[in-house]
Amino acid sequence: MDLNRFNPRQRKAITHVGSPLLVLAGAGSGKTSVITHKIAWLIQEAGIPARHITAVTFTNKASREMRERIGNVAPKDQIRGLTVSTFHTFGLNLLRREARHAGLKSGFSILDAEDAKSVLADLLKRESIEDRDIISSVQHTISNWKNDGLAPEKAQIQASDPQSVLAASAYVEYDRYLKACNAVDFDDLILRPVELLRSNPDLLGKWQSKIRYLLVDEYQDTNGIQYELVKLLTQISGALTIVGDDDQSIYSWRGAEIQNILEFEKNFLNTKVIKLEQNYRSTQHILNAAVSLINNNEDRLGKEIWSDIGQGNKVQIFSYFDGIAEAVGISDIIEKKILNKYNLNNIFILVRA
Secondary structure, three states: OOOOOOOHHHHHHHHOOOOOEEEEEOOOOOHHHHHHHHHHHHHHOOOOOHHHEEEEEOOHHHHHHHHHHHHHHOOHHHHOOOEEEEHHHHHHHHHHHOOOOOOOOOOOEEEOHHHHHHHHHHHHHOOOOOOHHHHHHHHHHHHHHHHOOOOHHHHHHHOOOHHHHHHHHHHHHHHHHHHHOOEEEOOHHHHHHHHHHHHOHHHHHHHHHHOOEEEEOOHHHOOHHHHHHHHHHHOOOOOEEEEEOHHHOOOHHHOOOOHHHHOHHHHOOOOEEEEEOEOOOOOHHHHHHHHHHHOOOOOOOOOOOEOOOOOOOOOOOOOOOOHHHHHHHHHHHHHHHHHOOOOHHHOOOOOOO
């Protein structure tokens, strides 16, 4: 397999096997190409059949794009049986195959967030609670407990203040309702497989044998229960590559735990760490501005991002009194560009929603 287009660190990341691999990939460092080519390399050079390789991403869009890019690298007959999916789709497929072991009947239902809220609203109505904010808070608390791998009974034991006691009581009733209706919710798609694999060694062995190599993208966005799933599937083989960037962790509000990537070396023995620090997207002045900000973060492993594109223009910062002044200022800048016959296709305005 020709890897000459890759830099030395990228090539090492693609070809490393034999121990867990942490690829710390800076923004614009070509990580997606590394993952896709690593999958092709595992099949073509390491001799691992595609049906024994699983790659996990965080969105359906990313999953589709990864599968498409792998298809451009390896022939279709070589990647037949390859699993590329989100965490939740992987968990759903596992539950469908092991429904009987999970205490589910075939054709079980999946509740989305709105369905789950309606069920909780009905359950809380019995306690004369109809406040929408309270219902949303209870739903959020239960979701966090599930993402931390906390069962209803344990949540009840740990609950100490009135709000958590209410949520724990609702969690117990909600769990009973789901089981009675042969249903799961979105969080269960990962929690239930983890509970199943923990409690059934034979089943765990079966899935460890099935997945001879696991790759996880955007690992900095994993939560507690997703970490447990990765650990269960690879704790014996160590056949694991995770790719992530501790500087791009922005989802703590939905349960992502930055410690999963910061402590990866402690949690997975003999880990090899490769840092992809060359940026192929931006000029050095842009990188310097970004690095000067991110270096203030306390919880980070650290990278030295660099580019050989050139220094480029310096980043300019303008401060405005309010939104109207900002809009006028930006339009003035664009107007000057137009007068200089600047191509409008090269102007981008990014805003916070």
